[in-house]
Amino acid sequence: MSNLTWKTCSSTYIYKGPWATLRSDKCEMPDGRIVDQYYVLEYPDxxxxxxxxxxxxxxxxxxxxxxxxxxxxxxxxxxxxxxxxxxxxxxxxxxxxxxxxxxxxxxxxxxxxxxxxxxxxxxxxxxxxxxxxxxxxxxxxxxxxxxxxxxxxxxxxxxxxxxxxxxxxxxxxxxxxxxxxx
The missing domain is CATH 3.90.79.10 (Nucleoside Triphosphate Pyrophosphohydrolase)
Incomplete structure (x- = not known):
């Protein structure tokens, strides 16, 4: 099975709040392509x-x-x-x-x-x-x-x-x- 995992190169926080936080990650895909902005919502579990x-x-x-x-x-x-x-x-x-x-x-x-x-x-x-x-x-x-x-x-x-x-x-x-x- 091939590696499907992306590597996070950097993260920038856009908003931090008590119930939700938004960040933008710069990622490298397994084939080397770069994703400049991947938005992630951070929530508590x-x-x-x-x-x-x-x-x-x-x-x-x-x-x-x-x-x-x-x-x-x-x-x-x-x-x-x-x-x-x-x-x-x-x-x-x-x-x-x-x-x-x-x-x-x-x-x-x-x-x-x-x-x-x-x-x-x-x-x-x-x-x-x-x-x-x-x-x-x-x-x-x-x-x-x-x-x-x-x-x-x-x-x-x-x-x-x-x-x-x-x-x-x-x-x-x-x-x-x-x-x-x-």
Whole structure:
């Protein structure tokens, strides 16, 4: 198999922000051709989870997503804080967004949202046996509603294209396979 890897010759930062950073790389392709400007979005890594309560309900969250101008039905998740391990971030996000605590959390896939333009990855988990231990503790700009569904209802949402977030669909499909429900 031939080498497909590009060599990064230099990087220039165009914008650095708390949620996204844009840089331009000068790259050399394996055949020696030079790509003068390849734009890369740097994001923090993310986590999400298919969270199943002790009553065998799947916790979903409904929230407004401004970039797409939609109200989106999603699985719980969020950004991994600097220095935080992915599984710790997942436990924290589940507790903050849903008020449920999960002791049984298993990594089921690691995926990239768009590896052609963004460098971050998403760690997808299956969380089982969740118990409600507190109310939500949301970030300043978060407003989301927690909803509970059966596994069959979630499968129908997927079949009916009712879940718009691609990374959340991915996590759901991996979880359904792991649970033997596909």
């Amino acid at each position: 993310w986590v999400n989870a298919v969270a199943i309560t002790e009553d065998n309900k799947v916790l979903m969250v409904r929230q407004y997503r401004h970039a797409a101008n939609i109200v989106s039905l999603e699985i719980p998740g969020g950004v991994i804080d600097e220095g935080e391990e992915p599984h710790e971030a997942m436990r924290r996000e589940l507790l903050e967004e849903t008020g449920y605590q999960f002791d049984d959390i298993e990594l089921i896939s690691t995926v990239y949202a768009n590896p052609s333009t963004a460098d971050n990855k998403t760690f997808c988990y299956l969380a089982k046996g969740g118990k409600k231990v507190q109310e939500q503790s949301l970030d300043e700009h978060e407003h989301l509603v927690v909803e509970e569904y059966t596994i069959e209802e979630v499968k129908q949402f997927l079949a009916d294209n009712k879940i718009a977030q691609a990374l959340h669909c991915t996590g759901l499909f991996y979880a359904l396979m792991k649970l033997g429900k596909l």
